[in-house]
Amino acid sequence: MEQVTTPSPAQKHSFVRKTNNIGERIIERCVKIIGGVAVVLIFLILLFVLREALPLLMGAFSQPRTAQSSVESSLSDTLNLKPEVYNPDVILSEHQAPEEFAPEVYNPDVSVPATILAEKVNTRNEADGDHITLANILGTIWQPVSTMPKFGIMPLVIGTAKTTFVAIFIGAPLGILAALYAAFFAPRRLREVIKPMVEILAGFPSVVIGFFCLLYVGSALQNLFGFDFRLNAFVGGIGLAIAVIPIVFTITEDTLSAVPKSLLEASLAMGATQWESAYKVMLPAAFPGVFAAVLLGIGRAFGETMIALMATGNAAMVSTSIGDPVRTFSATIGAEMGEVIWGSAHYSILFFLGVLLFIVSFTLNAVTELFVKERLAKKLQGG
Amino acid sequence: MSKKITETKIEANDLCVYYGAKQALHRISIDLFEREVTAFIGPSGCGKSTFLRSINRMNDLVPTARVTGNLYIDGVDIYHSSVDVVELRKRVGMVFQKSTPFPKSIYDNVAFGPRLNGITDRTELDRIVEESLINAALFDEVKDRLDSSAMGLSGGQQQRLCIARAVAVNPSILLMDEPCSALDPISTAKVEELILELKKQYTIVIVTHNMQQAARVSEYTAFFYMGHLVEYDKTRKIFTNPSKKETEDYVTGRFG
Ligand SMILES: Nc1ncnc2c1ncn2[C@@H]1O[C@H](COP(=O)(O)OP(=O)(O)OP(=O)(O)O)[C@@H](O)[C@H]1O
Ligand SMILES: [Mg+2]
Numbered sequence: 001m002e003q004v005t006t007p008s009p010a011q012k013h014s015f016v017r018k019t020n021n022i023g024e025r026i027i028e029r030c031v032k033i034i035g036g037v038a039v040v041l042i043f044l045i046l047l048f049v050l051r052e053a054l055p056l057l058m059g060a061f062s063q064p065r066t067a068q069s070s071v072e073s074s075l076s077d078t079l080n081l082k083p084e085v086y087n088p089d090v091i092l093s094e095h096q097a098p099e100e101f102a103p104e105v106y107n108p109d110v111s112v113p114a115t116i117l118a119e120k121v122n123t124r125n126e127a128d129g130d131h132i133t134l135a136n137i138l139g140t141i142w143q144p145v146s147t148m149p150k151f152g153i154m155p156l157v158i159g160t161a162k163t164t165f166v167a168i169f170i171g172a173p174l175g176i177l178a179a180l181y182a183a184f185f186a187p188r189r190l191r192e193v194i195k196p197m198v199e200i201l202a203g204f205p206s207v208v209i210g211f212f213c214l215l216y217v218g219s220a221l222q223n224l225f226g227f228d229f230r231l232n233a234f235v236g237g238i239g240l241a242i243a244v245i246p247i248v249f250t251i252t253e254d255t256l257s258a259v260p261k262s263l264l265e266a267s268l269a270m271g272a273t274q275w276e277s278a279y280k281v282m283l284p285a286a287f288p289g290v291f292a293a294v295l296l297g298i299g300r301a302f303g304e305t306m307i308a309l310m311a312t313g314n315a316a317m318v319s320t321s322i323g324d325p326v327r328t329f330s331a332t333i334g335a336e337m338g339e340v341i342w343g344s345a346h347y348s349i350l351f352f353l354g355v356l357l358f359i360v361s362f363t364l365n366a367v368t369e370l371f372v373k374e375r376l377a378k379k380l381q382g383g
Numbered sequence: 384m385s386k387k388i389t390e391t392k393i394e395a396n397d398l399c400v401y402y403g404a405k406q407a408l409h410r411i412s413i414d415l416f417e418r419e420v421t422a423f424i425g426p427s428g429c430g431k432s433t434f435l436r437s438i439n440r441m442n443d444l445v446p447t448a449r450v451t452g453n454l455y456i457d458g459v460d461i462y463h464s465s466v467d468v469v470e471l472r473k474r475v476g477m478v479f480q481k482s483t484p485f486p487k488s489i490y491d492n493v494a495f496g497p498r499l500n501g502i503t504d505r506t507e508l509d510r511i512v513e514e515s516l517i518n519a520a521l522f523d524e525v526k527d528r529l530d531s532s533a534m535g536l537s538g539g540q541q542q543r544l545c546i547a548r549a550v551a552v553n554p555s556i557l558l559m560d561e562p563c564s565a566l567d568p569i570s571t572a573k574v575e576e577l578i579l580e581l582k583k584q585y586t587i588v589i590v591t592h593n594m595q596q597a598a599r600v601s602e603y604t605a606f607f608y609m610g611h612l613v614e615y616d617k618t619r620k621i622f623t624n625p626s627k628k629e630t631e632d633y634v635t636g637r638f639g
Binding site: 188260262263265266267268269270271272273276280281284285378 | 479487496
């Protein structure tokens with residue numbers, strides 16, 4: 001909009017710019033900054049991940065090998081692995097690695113699986129049915145493989161709750177602010193770039209995010225906050241937040257753009273600022289969708305396995321500190337299901353965890369589908 | 384008949400509006416008078432809405448829009464760089480063709496503007512909401528359900544709610560872009576009655592395709608054609624004895 005600058009005769013009128021809405025301008029700046037930062041963060045994560053992957057990819061092209069890719073061989077060189085272990089995922093999954101390669105070699109933090117591995121040797125298959133009592137299940141020790149197996153799921157419940165909370169408290173606000181920024185503040189061109197990029201991030205393999213957290217976020221946060229453990233609930237929560245942000249962002253942005261533009265115009269015509277219109281009119285109008293976005297985000301954080309497996313430290317501890325390692329439901333299933341004895345108590349309890357996971361995910365999705373979508377339609381179309 | 388003393392409220396001076404390379408308004412110069420209803424008529428696409436939207440600078444929202452010339456409200460050039468658009472829009476209310484109630488309660492819709500202006504006192508808000516709804520001739524119909532959603536109102540009620548919302552901030556100008564085009568005859572009659580009532584307090588500019596409506600509610604009428612202001616005069620004159628051929632053709636329905 002080009003402004004014609006001719007001297008105005010009388011400036012006493014009420015619509016001549018006032019200076020008393022500084023607070024509002026600050027808030028508006030803040031939304032722009034935080035929204036912008038959220039978007040930049042999303043990209044930085046993408047960049048970091050790509051940057052780390054780049055040398056490997058380059059290596060693969062610069063050192064031509066015939067039978068194996070250099071990724072496998074360079075890893076097997078350093079770790080002295082047998083050639084048949086060719087899948088990098090398998091290398092990272094300590095349970096399937098040959099036992100002579102102690103997990104400490106490549107992941108010093110994962111101490112618990114080492115214990116499990118050690119105990120496995122002594123397992124005499126005593127875990128049969130009679131150990132599963134309610135008291136046992138509600139106990140505070142998760143030690144499924146031992147002479148006296150303990151199936152207390154409390155540490156797992158606490159672990160899942162801690163990581164999910166961290167993920168949502170970080171992921172939901174960032175995702176929503178980023179969506180607000182993209183929908184109402186970003187220049188059109190930028191918006192056209194942001195959306196598809198974030199959608200790509202939404203489809204990012206979670207093992208990559210987990211790896212990124214395991215390698216970098218853990219150390220960075222330990223240096224920053226002085227955690228006792230490098231991998232802990234907070235690191236895991238951050239990793240999960242990375243998975244949650246694109247979901248919250250995408251759905252929130254979709255809902256915000258589904259709100260008729262005429263509402264934005266009407267609000268601006270009332271003399272609301274862009275920020276006031278976004279916050280007081282558009283966001284409430286899109287509330288059911290935003291709520292759905294957060295619910296689905298919770299579902300993702302709750303059910304996500306690989307990130308939880310890699311970035312949380314994986315120790316089934318009962319503690320309230322987010323600086324302690326935790327183990328989640330899904331990580332437990334992911335880590336233990338592969339070698340559980342078929343039909344044993346341990347086997348059943350893992351399935352029980354699976355059922356709990358399913359119930360929660362199902363409920364979240366059902367609430368989203370049935371309740372929220374109906375509400376949104378009602379809200380925007382009347383009734 | 385004694386001539387009413389009228390003061391200029393809005394003055395356009397060689398106002399041109401462009402959308403990209405396309406010129407939508409050509410050097411419009413017009414004086415609109417205080418506490419009068421002025422109707423804008425003209426065939427579709429002639430620039431009525433464009434002119435209306437340049438009075439509260441809603442055209443700023445169109446990225447390609449460009450304005451030259453001057454537009455004064457109370458003698459202040461509203462396109463001057465010292466003008467705060469947000470403050471301007473608080474003084475110049477707007478009602479759209481399609482009613483645009485916010486998906487909030489009836490009360491919150493009307494209280495929206497006052498709250499933006501920092502009024503938080505509940506009794507004060509109550510008073511403004513009631514007064515605005517009475518002004519918009521809607522109070523009796525909704526007084527028992529102020530807390531229910533505005534989306535549940537009928538089309539005509541929604542439009543009157545939008546008028547109540549606009550007058551709640553006590554603007555000095557009210558712009559209405561085809562406010563009745565989506566309403567049934569009874570609702571239309573109510574809104575027209577309302578316009579006649581509101582003109583005691585506000586300067587009203589109304590865009591309409593309905594000649595009878597223009598004749599019923601307005602004191603002055605401006606006829607636009609292809610981005611030009613063809614004729615502007617007392618409504619009675621425009622409809623009975625226009626000085627331009629195009630105007631006569633249009634108001635008699637022989638247009639085209
Ligand atoms: N946002 C826009 N971008 C580009 N061109 C526009 C835009 N809005 C309006 N125009 C063009 O400007 C001209 C005037 O449009 P305007 O909406 O002011 O007409 P109108 O008289 O209100 O018509 P109607 O009676 O159909 O509402 C038209 O040719 C229209 O195509
Ligand atoms: Mg129009």
